Amino acid sequence: MTQTIIWTIAILTILGAALAIVLYVVAEKFKVEEDPRIDDVEKELPGANCGGCGQAGCRAFAQFCVESEDMDKCFCPVGGNDVMQKVAAVLGREVAAKEPMVAVVRCNGSCENRPRTNEYGGYQSCRVKAALYSGDTGCSFGCLGCGDCVAACQFGAISMDPATGLPVVDEEKCTACGACVKACPKAIIELRNKGRRNMRVFVSCVNKDKGAVARKACKAACIGCGKCAKVCAFDAITVENNIAYIDFAKCKLCKKCVAECPTGAIHAVNFPVIKPKPAAPAEGAAPRPAASTEGAARPVISTEGAAVVEKSVKKEE
Amino acid sequence: MMKTFSIGGIHPSDSKISKDCKIEVLPVPSKVFISVAQHLGAPATPIVKAGDQVKVGQVIAEPAGFISAYVHSSVSGTVKSVGPRKDLAGNNMTHIEIDVEGDEWIEGVDLTDTLVTAIPEDNKAILDKIKMCGVVGLGGATFPAHVKLCPPPGKKADCLILNGAECEPYLTSDYRIMLERSKEIVVGAAIMKQVLGGCPAVIGIEENKPEAIKAMTAAVAELQSTAKGYEGISVMTLKKKYPQGGEKQLIDAVMGRQVKSMGLPIDVGAVVQNVATSLAVYEAVQKNIPLITNVMTITGDCLPMEKQHNYKFRIGMPLSYIAEVAGGVPAEAAKIISGGPMMGKAIANMDATTVKGSSSLLYLTAEQTVRGVESACIRCGKCAEACPMGLEPFLLQKYARNSMMDELEENAIQDCIECGCCLYSCPANIPLLDIIRLAKGDVIKIIRGRGQR
Numbered sequence: 167m168t169q170t171i172i173w174t175i176a177i178l179t180i181l182g183a184a185l186a187i188v189l190y191v192v193a194e195k196f197k198v199e200e201d202p203r204i205d206d207v208e209k210e211l212p213g214a215n216c217g218g219c220g221q222a223g224c225r226a227f228a229q230f231c232v233e234s235e236d237m238d239k240c241f242c243p244v245g246g247n248d249v250m251q252k253v254a255a256v257l258g259r260e261v262a263a264k265e266p267m268v269a270v271v272r273c274n275g276s277c278e279n280r281p282r283t284n285e286y287g288g289y290q291s292c293r294v295k296a297a298l299y300s301g302d303t304g305c306s307f308g309c310l311g312c313g314d315c316v317a318a319c320q321f322g323a324i325s326m327d328p329a330t331g332l333p334v335v336d337e338e339k340c341t342a343c344g345a346c347v348k349a350c351p352k353a354i355i356e357l358r359n360k361g362r363r364n365m366r367v368f369v370s371c372v373n374k375d376k377g378a379v380a381r382k383a384c385k386a387a388c389i390g391c392g393k394c395a396k397v398c399a400f401d402a403i404t405v406e407n408n409i410a411y412i413d414f415a416k417c418k419l420c421k422k423c424v425a426e427c428p429t430g431a432i433h434a435v436n437f438p439v440i441k442p443k444p445a446a447p448a449e450g451a452a453p454r455p456a457a458s459t460e461g462a463a464r465p466v467i468s469t470e471g472a473a474v475v476e477k478s479v480k481k482e483e
Numbered sequence: 484m485m486k487t488f489s490i491g492g493i494h495p496s497d498s499k500i501s502k503d504c505k506i507e508v509l510p511v512p513s514k515v516f517i518s519v520a521q522h523l524g525a526p527a528t529p530i531v532k533a534g535d536q537v538k539v540g541q542v543i544a545e546p547a548g549f550i551s552a553y554v555h556s557s558v559s560g561t562v563k564s565v566g567p568r569k570d571l572a573g574n575n576m577t578h579i580e581i582d583v584e585g586d587e588w589i590e591g592v593d594l595t596d597t598l599v600t601a602i603p604e605d606n607k608a609i610l611d612k613i614k615m616c617g618v619v620g621l622g623g624a625t626f627p628a629h630v631k632l633c634p635p636p637g638k639k640a641d642c643l644i645l646n647g648a649e650c651e652p653y654l655t656s657d658y659r660i661m662l663e664r665s666k667e668i669v670v671g672a673a674i675m676k677q678v679l680g681g682c683p684a685v686i687g688i689e690e691n692k693p694e695a696i697k698a699m700t701a702a703v704a705e706l707q708s709t710a711k712g713y714e715g716i717s718v719m720t721l722k723k724k725y726p727q728g729g730e731k732q733l734i735d736a737v738m739g740r741q742v743k744s745m746g747l748p749i750d751v752g753a754v755v756q757n758v759a760t761s762l763a764v765y766e767a768v769q770k771n772i773p774l775i776t777n778v779m780t781i782t783g784d785c786l787p788m789e790k791q792h793n794y795k796f797r798i799g800m801p802l803s804y805i806a807e808v809a810g811g812v813p814a815e816a817a818k819i820i821s822g823g824p825m826m827g828k829a830i831a832n833m834d835a836t837t838v839k840g841s842s843s844l845l846y847l848t849a850e851q852t853v854r855g856v857e858s859a860c861i862r863c864g865k866c867a868e869a870c871p872m873g874l875e876p877f878l879l880q881k882y883a884r885n886s887m888m889d890e891l892e893e894n895a896i897q898d899c900i901e902c903g904c905c906l907y908s909c910p911a912n913i914p915l916l917d918i919i920r921l922a923k924g925d926v927i928k929i930i931r932g933r934g935q936r
Contacts, residue, residue, distance in 0.1 A: 180800050283831075283832075284831050287852070287854060287855070288914065288917060289917040289918065291913035291917075293921055294914075294917045294918070294921055296570065297915075297920065297921055297924070298828075298829075299571075299572035299573050299574070299828075299829070299831045300569070300572055300573030300574045300831060300832075301573065302831075306569065306572075306573050306575065375567075375575070
């Protein structure tokens with residue numbers, strides 16, 4: 167009995183020692199040289215593996231940072247400038263601070279502004295819906311409202327507003343990783359400069375139709391009239407394909423365009439309220455708040471087939 | 484023993500309500516909007532501008548590439564504008580708007596009813612005519628016909644198959660032309676057969692259309708006994724099963740050959756054309772009439788018998804105009820479909836206009852369009868049993884939801900013909916086709932991208 171135990175211990179010890187030598191030799195011989203700084207950089211990163219930086223994940227980004235000569239090309243949108251400063255410190259380099267960005271939804275086609283012309287009852291996915299047809303309103307450029315952006319956001323920063331049927335971005339949570347930008351088949355969401363004290367001015371519409379067509383489909387559409395471009399003193403607004411675009415790098419937040427826009431398509435957000443206007447209901451040219459909660463209840467989406475044409479479709483030719 | 488394709492398939496009720504309605508000619512409206520994208524491939528380039536006078540049959544848009552087609556004016560009058568207009572799905576597409584004045588045709592067109600049976604000998608001239616007349620496949624895909632009729636070098640057609648299956652429920656336009664224009668279809672078949680090098684031609688018709696089979700058989704027999712060049716044309720009765728009209732399914736049914744993954748019918752020596760295409764070829768080659776008309780069915784269970792129609796329409800007519808002429812949109816209609824209920828598209832915009840491939844206005848009631856609530860897959864395998872391409876839709880949808888592109892390609896998602904059999908048979912109401920169609924597009928993009936590199 168004792169002998170068996172001794173033998174077992176002896177054999178296992180010898181075996182263990184022999185294998186340890188083999189492992190050591192193999193490990194030494196086939197050692198992969200890896201820059202130790204990659205590990206150090208990775209420790210500083212948020213670890214969300216969101217892909218917002220354009221790399222496959224945080225580890226890949228760390229490797230990219232170490233190998234890349236130019237620090238300007240490396241930016242972790244989730245971690246922002248703080249993280250990049252730390253990464254630069256690890257690598258002993260200098261990095262210029264970048265302007266923080268935020269996702270902006272450029273559609274104000276709420277149920278009230280943009281009446282439904284048919285009912286969609288198919289699979290609730292914007293990509294599927296976009297592949298089938300132009301959407302359940304007269305606007306073929308606007309938000310489809312199935313929430314692909316909500317599903318794409320890893321940070322819980324986007325939610326659908328049931329009152330408007332449009333996605334709303336939580337600026338606190340948004341890391342500007344760009345996942346929603348890629349998920350939106352209509353390219354409505356744009357990453358824009360967060361702006362001084364979060365104040366931003368942007369055109370909340372992407373409708374490229376001619377003014378009359380766009381206006382017919384949606385009350386809040388940009389009709390490409392160009393008034394905003396004329397009034398802008400900083401040359402920040404361009405009108406192309408019947409749609410105005412404000413270059414956030416040039417915009418000085420003067421808000422002249424907001425007052426000028428006849429459809430209220432230009433939104434100014436997070437500006438301090440100067441004084442509450444006593445008589446608001448003017449000529450309908452009043453600027454609208456970005457996430458206006460006005461509008462009727464969301465229409466009942468039927469469970470019928472792909473796209474249901476409204477029964478009362480009447481020709482107006 | 485009647486033939487059919489070997490795997491999968493379903494048996495929806497055929498609902499051919501309008502099958503006894505004769506083809507009526509629709510009056511020309513005061514204005515037409517002709518789309519430049521009426522075919523598979525690159526949209527044509529408009530060659531007219533506002534203010535131009537056009538005649539019926541005049542070329543108004545030229546092909547923009549190899550796989551593209553000519554578009555002709557379907558009316559005579561003045562071009563009012565060339566610009567974007569919403570199509571069937573509500574997306575912008577260039578349309579040519581023409582104000583109708585009279586009905587003046589271009590010269591050299593034979594508008595009489597006389598049957599021309601003598602087939603021209605010059606194959607190249609025939610192909611040119613088919614191309615110049617803008618003939619496209621009218622079975623649904625609207626693939627330019629002349630491209631299909633020129634097999635690539637080294638490949639030879641063993642059989643021309645004419646598709647008279649019309650396996651989609653409700654549609655009766657092919658059935659009506661087989662009854663009313665049977666001889667013209669046979670002449671068209673003989674022309675295509677000659678172009679392909681004299682291979683035999685088989686007209687495949689499903690068993691649920693006995694009158695069509697009789698009419699076509701009689702037409703073939705008569706032409707064979709009276710004219711030259713009609714040898715080797717025959718009519719084959721096929722078992723009723725959806726999707727028999729699918730190109731690969733029809734080749735399997737008629738010839739017993741299978742087209743391999745990502746292959747073309749010509750790889751197995753087959754060329755498939757719809758009977759309506761055959762009629763268009765006849766009109767183009769024998770009568771010089773460009774493809775500006777086709778037959779469409781106005782039907783639906785909620786339509787009374789007198790409002791069911793088979794109309795010969797001209798391209799560019801607004802659908803709302805056609806619906807009005809046909810007696811208005813019924814109040815019960817919850818969904819209007821262009822094409823059959825299985826593969827057709829719901830119309831989002833009734834101001835859209837007819838195109839070469841328009842085949843129906845089908846009114847479905849709310850009851851008929853209800854989609855059940857989606858529940859979990861119970862792995863019953865009904866979708867795999869129904870799939871005519873031998874795929875496993877339950878697996879594909881799972882991979883697709885997780886964007887597993889390699890697995891999707893291994894499981895041949897690119898072979899999906901989007902027939903909808905899986906969705907039709909699924910007891911759990913999983914939107915299989917919606918998900919698979921999207922992933923199929925992605926996978927095909929990946930495969931093509933690889934080929935280019």
